[in-house]
Amino acid sequence: MQNLGIAITGSGSAIPKTSLDNQGIMNFVDTCDEWVTTRTGIRQRHLASCNDSLTQLASVSAKNAIAMAGITPQEIDLILLATSTPDDLFGSACQIQGRIGATRAVAFDLTAACSGFIFGMVTAAQYIRTGVFQNALLIGADILSRWVDWEDRRTCVLFGDGAGAIVLQSNQSDRLLSFELRSDGTQNDSLNLAYVPQCRNLTDNITVSTGNFQSISMNGKEVYKFAVQKVPEIIDKALFRANLTVEDIDWLLLHQANQRILDAVAQRLKVPEHKVISNLASYGNTSAASIPIALDEAIRQGKIQPNHVIAASGFGAGLTWGSVIFQWARG
Template identity: 50%
Template structure:
């Protein structure tokens, strides 16, 4: 049983913020941000735009591209760390697009979320459990940012990307590898930090409240630059493929310096890296499917080409998927 990526779609909010606009609220400049991150602007979801709405727009585009009716979906997997509902938003997405016959659930793995969700979908198809699956990566990280923290507030944007995958005799997903190291969790986290509690006798029961994103940039950089090339090489070695046989690399869009360092470690020209950081910033689980959708629309990726997807982020988690595009 093969797994075929039938279509892609993406969505970002209309409202965008350019680097110069940060100069009025924090000590920074367009030059400082762009030279250190590669980011020029990012799109932010206003109060009228929910995570579910962004995800639904990307999903609808992917479904229309594949000429698939939402009622024909067997499963929806939503990769997000910023759901509208703490219990999960996949069911809301199911209702929003009218996929009344599908099962739906969330996967929370931050910037690695889409990779893990796509692997999960592929396993359901290979086992014969489901035939047609919608995978969406979507995040509204702007709602969890401390806008006075210049180390994080300049990095993140909001968006959604989607793919529809189905069973086929032609297999698109050649191989994958997923990794986790919870010992490094403190380097990138968004913690539950209760400030108040209800007392029952002498026992305090905390009231849930999440803090802002906290990141140790230096440690995340070292982690990504070391682990991502290693997991990519492992995937390719398992498939008896060389780095030179890969036509395109689509990595999590975190920071241009990270992507450049990974390209150097892999000994590949940076021109093989598909990037859109300049226009969107770090959109977490949305970054890989958003970049993939743009690359398909721009006709960069051609049938038969080998494409490597790789995500890395909070957890700390990381992983890679090797595709042959059909």
């Protein structure tokens, strides 16, 4: 079977209406706007209310991306949902499939935390390259406010909620130029949302676990060191595979985790500030949603133009990290 190329033809995003700025956080945790802003670059974040759901946000972003691509939901063959916070622990992709009316699509969740969207792009690309599917919908969505300890100022100031999506289509001209993916489970303790078992005795001889998940736990210094070292390396490797150099990049699009990380990675790569996409100040760290939200915003603002080369990289819990080099194009 002939391998086919890939074009990324549509983008969309959805953000909860409720926002919480740094002044608001001061009402329930010992911090201040200056402390948060200087250490993270975040000024506010959007939070899902009790009436919001991941499925709802993801579906809105998906519909926006499908509309931009100029196709119908019935033409979607594959739906990948990159998330760590599904509404249903068995997965939420199928709920989205039903909600948007993508009746022909196979749908499943993919979990790689803040790297999930990059891992999802690569996964969707393999189905398209082999000719199995023609039109794929990739969604990155997370509601991390569900799993934040709102009394821990080291983490509660960082995270926000949201969803972003893209449509990838089979195309004779290949616009997904290269990728690199990595994982290192030995550093899992640096950032996790671990299960905490609570034992229950069913009988004298049988004990089962009936626990729950703890709040997000993070060693900020270790995550910073990991990101600043590994992300420039993996972008360099992906550029090498694409036979490109840093000078060929039109935009550097990183997971929106911390402005200091964005700045440090750009400096190591020698990417000028005007080429770095950042909306961290307005949304905080939205995990798997951060890259597609920033991508959609830049496209709709007219910053990203057809044939622009974008170096995107995600990094986070697992630990996982990866990079994709692609061109934005409608065909």
